[in-house]
Amino acid sequence: MNDQHITIHAPATVANMVCGFDVLGFAVHEPYDVMDIRFSDRPGITIINKDDYCLPTDPEKNVAGAALLAMLEEIKEPLGFELGICKQIKPGSGVGSSAASAAGAVVAANRLLNDRFPKQDLVRFAMNGEKVASGVKHADNIAPCIYGGVTLIRSIHPLDIVPLQAPPLYVTIVHPQIEVRTADARGILKQQVQLKDAIRQWGNIAGLVAGLLKSDYDLIGRSLEDVLIEPVRSILIPGFDTIKQESKEAGALGGGISGSGPSIFMLSKDETTARTVEQQMQQTYQRLGLDHHTYVTTINNEGVKFTS
């Protein structure tokens, strides 16, 4: 048994990137969870909470535990891991809190195993954590958390992940302290959509991917339009329309609901704009009397980061 000890930062991620519902997500530098892992003499997964969120420590009910169990199942050796989790990404905030735990755990464990598994396998393991968190094995937070940058999940079955290089982008995130359950946000979506709206949506995602790969900020901005999901879901988020309009007037390229909310994100070309957007978000929620938290950060091209 080696006594190696790995510490990582597992970053927040923004899924459902506007027109890229269910398929496009990106990682940011802040906030992030801090996790540490070592081999344990006791086979299986031991979870030690180092924060105040009181998340389950039963591995089958813990997103990080479920991800590690999926990994262990494939290893077929009686290994044990002891995992410490200090969450700084608030659960339920819509910026991939569960994905950070699940992705961080398997990336850290894989390092203990001398990087035995390629990234795609790690995504597959970590998706079991998402299943525990929301009932759905989605990958649009997990994949950018593990690969870094902006990530396309072209397909889930079979899993097909395409990292997309992007030009430098500043990200302003506001998390209004209300609860939007992922299951609820999913439940209000219409299962049938107009073909003409779907066409507009795939014109936009094609434009967004082209804009990212060509570093064409104007094209990115023009393509950041969601005619299908946002009009339905944004009603769950007080102040959404005001924040979006004021952010764009302040020079943001665009943005939308982060994940299934309630956080809202906006992309900007430069830090000054991103900070102005932050101030306006703060003013809007002060006016509405809603507790909130903001971040100004950048796209994180590294994903999970090893700190020791």
Add this chain to the structure above:
Amino acid sequence: MNDQHITIHAPATVANMVCGFDVLGFAVHEPYDVMDIRFSDRPGITIINKDDYCLPTDPEKNVAGAALLAMLEEIKEPLGFELGICKQIKPGSGVGSSAASAAGAVVAANRLLNDRFPKQDLVRFAMNGEKVASGVKHADNIAPCIYGGVTLIRSIHPLDIVPLQAPPLYVTIVHPQIEVRTADARGILKQQVQLKDAIRQWGNIAGLVAGLLKSDYDLIGRSLEDVLIEPVRSILIPGFDTIKQESKEAGALGGGISGSGPSIFMLSKDETTARTVEQQMQQTYQRLGLDHHTYVTTINNEGVKFTS
């Protein structure tokens, strides 16, 4: 009045590029229409047919005429053009015959006017020709004909055209000699689609755009999947499923219905594969006893070409 005389080749184009229904199209080198234009002493548009298709010579009923009339309306000068058209792209074949006439006419006329209008304006004028041909002002044949290469029409209102660089691609086209009216092909589409299918479609178009811009042939191949339009429209085209399956078995990256059919196109990485695909297409239609015509060509990055 200058006596300049412009001759051009206006290429065939493939619209509705698989998952890029209504938004992605590309130009090919063959077939193409030959057109010549000069100023005329008589104001307005004079059309001279130089082929056997007996298309209308009344400019308002002729796709090239309608495109030029839209241009003249914006010029607000009493100009006259004499336009000769020798069509080699069979009308109704599904490879942008009307678009070639409309786009070729305005590109040629614009050269007489010392390139007064930018390409986007030319697309706008030429779309009036598509209106005459099919009742719909679509741009997914016009734009690649004028810009060349693979073209994304992110939006029609406002018009937003994004040229996408692509790696070298061979194109095999088969035109079975049956008639599929654009209006019929449009009529059988469902106006409502399942959200889950739309998500799969926009995952694929995002993958296709990324594959083209990254010159990733495997990703292009994996993304050439249309779960919404092709399953409905392909029933109008005898032999479609066989041709698609055999083409992929022969090594083609993928393909689908060209425009609204009846032509079928397949993309390949190399000429040998493209020629094998052609032979199999020919065998299929011989077996079915259907007259047909095939082309093996490449993506045309130039669009309308000036020959004098």
